[in-house]
Amino acid sequence: MTAPTDHTDALAPARTKARTLISVDAMGGDKGPAAVVAGCSLSARINPDIAFVLHGDSEQLTPLIAKYAELQGRCDVRHAADVVTMDDKPSQVVRTGKDTSMWSAIESVRTGDAAVAVSCGNTGALMALSMIRLRKLPGVNRPAIAVLYPAATAQGFNVMLDVGADIKADADDLMRFALMGVSYARNGMDIAKPRVGLLNVGTEEHKGRAELKEAYDLIRDHASDAGYAFVGFVEGGDISGDTADVIVTDGFTGNVAIKTGEGTASLIGARLREAFSYSILSRISSVLAYRSLMRLQQKIDPRRVNGGVFLGLNGTVVKSHGSADATGISAAIKLAAQLSANQFNDKLAARVAAALPAEGAAE
Amino acid sequence: MTAPTDHTDALAPARTKARTLISVDAMGGDKGPAAVVAGCSLSARINPDIAFVLHGDSEQLTPLIAKYAELQGRCDVRHAADVVTMDDKPSQVVRTGKDTSMWSAIESVRTGDAAVAVSCGNTGALMALSMIRLRKLPGVNRPAIAVLYPAATAQGFNVMLDVGADIKADADDLMRFALMGVSYARNGMDIAKPRVGLLNVGTEEHKGRAELKEAYDLIRDHASDAGYAFVGFVEGGDISGDTADVIVTDGFTGNVAIKTGEGTASLIGARLREAFSYSILSRISSVLAYRSLMRLQQKIDPRRVNGGVFLGLNGTVVKSHGSADATGISAAIKLAAQLSANQFNDKLAARVAAALPAEGAAE
Numbered sequence: 001m002t003a004p005t006d007h008t009d010a011l012a013p014a015r016t017k018a019r020t021l022i023s024v025d026a027m028g029g030d031k032g033p034a035a036v037v038a039g040c041s042l043s044a045r046i047n048p049d050i051a052f053v054l055h056g057d058s059e060q061l062t063p064l065i066a067k068y069a070e071l072q073g074r075c076d077v078r079h080a081a082d083v084v085t086m087d088d089k090p091s092q093v094v095r096t097g098k099d100t101s102m103w104s105a106i107e108s109v110r111t112g113d114a115a116v117a118v119s120c121g122n123t124g125a126l127m128a129l130s131m132i133r134l135r136k137l138p139g140v141n142r143p144a145i146a147v148l149y150p151a152a153t154a155q156g157f158n159v160m161l162d163v164g165a166d167i168k169a170d171a172d173d174l175m176r177f178a179l180m181g182v183s184y185a186r187n188g189m190d191i192a193k194p195r196v197g198l199l200n201v202g203t204e205e206h207k208g209r210a211e212l213k214e215a216y217d218l219i220r221d222h223a224s225d226a227g228y229a230f231v232g233f234v235e236g237g238d239i240s241g242d243t244a245d246v247i248v249t250d251g252f253t254g255n256v257a258i259k260t261g262e263g264t265a266s267l268i269g270a271r272l273r274e275a276f277s278y279s280i281l282s283r284i285s286s287v288l289a290y291r292s293l294m295r296l297q298q299k300i301d302p303r304r305v306n307g308g309v310f311l312g313l314n315g316t317v318v319k320s321h322g323s324a325d326a327t328g329i330s331a332a333i334k335l336a337a338q339l340s341a342n343q344f345n346d347k348l349a350a351r352v353a354a355a356l357p358a359e360g361a362a363e
Numbered sequence: 364m365t366a367p368t369d370h371t372d373a374l375a376p377a378r379t380k381a382r383t384l385i386s387v388d389a390m391g392g393d394k395g396p397a398a399v400v401a402g403c404s405l406s407a408r409i410n411p412d413i414a415f416v417l418h419g420d421s422e423q424l425t426p427l428i429a430k431y432a433e434l435q436g437r438c439d440v441r442h443a444a445d446v447v448t449m450d451d452k453p454s455q456v457v458r459t460g461k462d463t464s465m466w467s468a469i470e471s472v473r474t475g476d477a478a479v480a481v482s483c484g485n486t487g488a489l490m491a492l493s494m495i496r497l498r499k500l501p502g503v504n505r506p507a508i509a510v511l512y513p514a515a516t517a518q519g520f521n522v523m524l525d526v527g528a529d530i531k532a533d534a535d536d537l538m539r540f541a542l543m544g545v546s547y548a549r550n551g552m553d554i555a556k557p558r559v560g561l562l563n564v565g566t567e568e569h570k571g572r573a574e575l576k577e578a579y580d581l582i583r584d585h586a587s588d589a590g591y592a593f594v595g596f597v598e599g600g601d602i603s604g605d606t607a608d609v610i611v612t613d614g615f616t617g618n619v620a621i622k623t624g625e626g627t628a629s630l631i632g633a634r635l636r637e638a639f640s641y642s643i644l645s646r647i648s649s650v651l652a653y654r655s656l657m658r659l660q661q662k663i664d665p666r667r668v669n670g671g672v673f674l675g676l677n678g679t680v681v682k683s684h685g686s687a688d689a690t691g692i693s694a695a696i697k698l699a700a701q702l703s704a705n706q707f708n709d710k711l712a713a714r715v716a717a718a719l720p721a722e723g724a725a726e
Contacts, residue, residue: 150627150630151630152630152633164564167564167571167572168572199619201527201530201614201615201618201619208530208615209530209531209615235618235619235622236618236619236620236621236622236623236624236625236626237622237623237625237626237629238626239623239626239627240623240626240627240629240630241626241630249619251564252564252571252572252616253615253616253619255564255598255599256562256564256598256599256612256616256619256620257599257619257620257623258599259598259599259600260599260600260602260603260620260623260624260627261599261623261624261626261627262599262600263599263600263601263602263603263604263624264513264602264603264623264624264627264628265627265631266600266603267513267514267515267603267604268628268631270515272635
């Protein structure tokens with residue numbers, strides 16, 4: 001339905017004009033290829049504009065795909081004999097992983113067949129392979145993983161990055177994270193002018209580590225050119241609040257924060273189930289409350305905001321949870337399709353290059 | 364009921380033999396002295412073995428105390444004309460805060476009148492005043508703030524430290540945090556052999572920052588002597604899990620983690636209320652579920668695990684939330700009374716000194 005533009009991409013094959021092609025690593029998740037194929041079928045049912053190239057053992061995949069009417073004619077299989085396991089070391093996968101489904105899935109993005117790859121495999125290996133095969137965008141020193149975190153904002157979640165691509169980040173890196181997060185919020189979540197906050201232990205300007213004070217100034221100075229609002233330092237409580245749409249932090253802190261939040265949510269869920277099974281009266285009330293509780297679960301369900309995204313590379317890679325089921329995979333594919341349709345990575349590349357000409361030249 | 368020991372303390376006044384005296388800053392909280400006095404009365408009702416010295420404006424405090432029968436004869440007032448506000452800078456309070464209720468509350472610990480002080484005032488100022496007036500224990504380079512975090516453990520929560528006394532910690536500091544956290548878990552929570560975990564972004568030994576790998580070895584090597592079990596690296600999800608009883612981290616990461624957890628819990632609570640007010644059926648079910656929900660709230664209520672404790676000083680200071688109400692204050696006082704009754708700080712001092720003779724001598 002979109003009007004044709006002057007911007008054409010000579011490398012993209014003709015088929016992507018009709019449908020957005022998503023490259024999917026079918027083998028990496030804890031729940032195996034059946035869950036991945038089921039997730040693809042969920043997405044295919046909802047979104048007629050996408051098609052898939054599935055990477056993995058064709059003998060396993062072909063019968064799984066045959067089960068779903070909506071996948072017929074929209075699902076190519078690219079055979080890969082090997083699988084990256086959760087225990088494989090990233091350095092080893094980079095050296096010897098050529099025959100894995102993960103490698104093959106990234107390869108489809110590198111060659112331009114697909115704009116976005118989706119995998120629920122080993123995060124470290126996926127990041128390492130993405131870095132080596134797709135390479136960093138000009139102007140980016142450290143790529144980042146961005147997640148959507150449930151929040152009190154209008155859109156229901158915030159973007160947080162980095163949550164674990166690397167364990168550190170200097171002031172320049174944090175500044176680039178802000179630019180990348182803003183591009184993501186704009187193209188993945190339709191927020192025209194995202195609010196950016198820099199994670200710290202207090203909101204006063206004099207608090208926190210030296211690199212954070214430096215990053216504060218850099219992020220503030222780029223706000224006007226890059227079209228975002230800088231709200232200054234934010235605290236852990238603001239990650240789920242309505243203070244900012246984009247939370248910028250280093251990968252160590254971000255990783256601890258999301259895992260703490262997930263753990264806390266899971267503890268509360270367990271306690272809620274205990275509370276409702278305590279007595280006959282509470283069990284009756286839980287039956288009556290069933291729909292309310294399901295609505296709650298949908299709002300805070302981590303599977304629905306599941307897509308961690310690798311930013312700062314020549315191509316986009318969406319990381320789904322290792323334990324993702326069909327719903328989780330489908331959410332990751334939906335995100336991949338939206339980013340792909342918005343030509344997100346081209347815009348991000350242009351933004352980072354424009355904001356940082358000096359560093360860009362040094363790459 | 365305890366047998367007399369050879370260890371006597373010449374500085375402790377005779378009155379503490381009968382009742383444990385708690386020093387309370389009555390003025391610092393957001394809810395004013397009325398909430399603090401109400402919290403003292405709640406504690407006094409439950410625990411006949413405690414008495415109070417309340418610091419603050421005697422004209423305000425005397426009529427408030429007069430309201431509660433259980434506080435009569437158990438509550439001395441020490442007049443202090445000034446109050447530390449939430450906006451006061453710690454450095455300024457240290458220079459000019461002699462007439463504040465916070466200073467006066469810490470002074471009662473410094474002179475040995477009370478073993479533990481409780482305040483819900485400005486954290487930065489409380490930490491700075493505690494450091495300057497009580498001074499660090501021999502062998503401690505960085506004091507720490509420890510909190511109780513709701514968790515899936517038998518006792519219902521874990522100890523996490525540091526959550527913001529300082530923004531950094533080297534390997535030696537993290538090692539001391541482990542020892543201090545173990546003493547706290549043993550004396551404040553009755554865990555004979557606490558399990559200690561070191562917070563990181565992965566549980567593999569090769570992951571994370573250099574100082575964490577060094578701290579890993581130090582904490583492992585002291586486990587046997589200090590009577591704890593070292594479970595190795597833990598992740599953010601383990602803070603609320605059942606992997607460890609004591610979570611060791613630097614003050615920056617710990618502060619972000621607890622605020623992220625609190626924010627997430629608060630978001631879930633808000634969504635739960637929305638879910639139950641959505642339709643007539645869900646409103647009826649919420650009435651039936653009332654007791655179940657109250658039971659849940661009691662288990663995860665931050666007010667009940669409210670007492671952050673400053674560890675590593677010559678005397679113990681319990682920091683309650685600024686927004687604590689009577690229930691929150693009462694929980695902080697209960698913790699203070701237990702630590703005081705167990706002569707916690709003497710044991711902690713002995714433990715740190717025994718484990719680190721070399722560093723202790725350098726202090």
